[in-house]
Amino acid sequence: MNKQTEIKKELAQLPILEYAFLKPGEIIFSKEVRDLCEGNSCGMYHKSWACPPAVGSVESCMEKCYGYDQAMLFTTATAVASSFDMKGWMQARLEHEALTDQVAAVFRRYDKDALILSTEGCTVCKKCTYPDAPCRFPDRMYPATEGYGIMVMQMAPALNIRYNNGANTVTYFSMVLFNE
Known part of the structure; x- marks a missing residue:
C-alpha cells in the first residue's frame, strides 16, 4: 500500500469537510495575495513568524513548496450566527487550527519534514516572539x-x-x- 492510501485512511477519521491531493506545480501563487499581507489587511504583517516578512519572499516560498512531491489542500466549514459574528469566526478558526494539528500529526508520521500551512497567522502564543527571539513552538x-x-x-474550484x-x-x- 502506498503512503497516500494510508494517509487517506487516517484522514477519513477526522472532521475534514473536503480535501484534494495535488502536485506542488499546481499551486497557484500570486504576488497580489502577498500584497494584501504587506498592506496589513489582517493586522499580522511583521508581527508573527507565520507571516511575512518572516516567511520569506514569495519566490522563496514557491521554491520551498516545489521541493516537495505532493500537496493536500483541506477545508472545514462552520455555521456562524451571521457574517458579522466575529466571535463565531474566531471559534471556528481555533477549531480549524486544532484539526490542522491533527492532520499535521498524520502527515508527520509519514514525513517528519512535512510543511504545514494554515490560516491568517499563528494562534499558538498570545504574543509572538517575532522578531526578537526564535519561535517557541x-x-x-x-x-x-x-x-x-x-x-x-482560485485553487479551490x-x-x-x-x-x-x-x-x-465560515x-x-x-x-x-x-x-512520498
Whole structure:
C-alpha cells in the first residue's frame, strides 16, 4: 500500500469537510495575495513568524513548496450566527487550527519534514516572539497560506473544493506539503 492510501485512511477519521491531493506545480501563487499581507489587511504583517516578512519572499516560498512531491489542500466549514459574528469566526478558526494539528500529526508520521500551512497567522502564543527571539513552538507554528502567496480562492474550484459554503458559514483552508 502506498503512503497516500494510508494517509487517506487516517484522514477519513477526522472532521475534514473536503480535501484534494495535488502536485506542488499546481499551486497557484500570486504576488497580489502577498500584497494584501504587506498592506496589513489582517493586522499580522511583521508581527508573527507565520507571516511575512518572516516567511520569506514569495519566490522563496514557491521554491520551498516545489521541493516537495505532493500537496493536500483541506477545508472545514462552520455555521456562524451571521457574517458579522466575529466571535463565531474566531471559534471556528481555533477549531480549524486544532484539526490542522491533527492532520499535521498524520502527515508527520509519514514525513517528519512535512510543511504545514494554515490560516491568517499563528494562534499558538498570545504574543509572538517575532522578531526578537526564535519561535517557541516551531513544530506547531504553521505559516499562513496567504503569507506564502498562495491563491486559495482560485485553487479551490480547480480542485472541486467549495471556497464558499453558503450564507452564515465560515470556511477555512490549510495545506500540507510532503514527500512520498
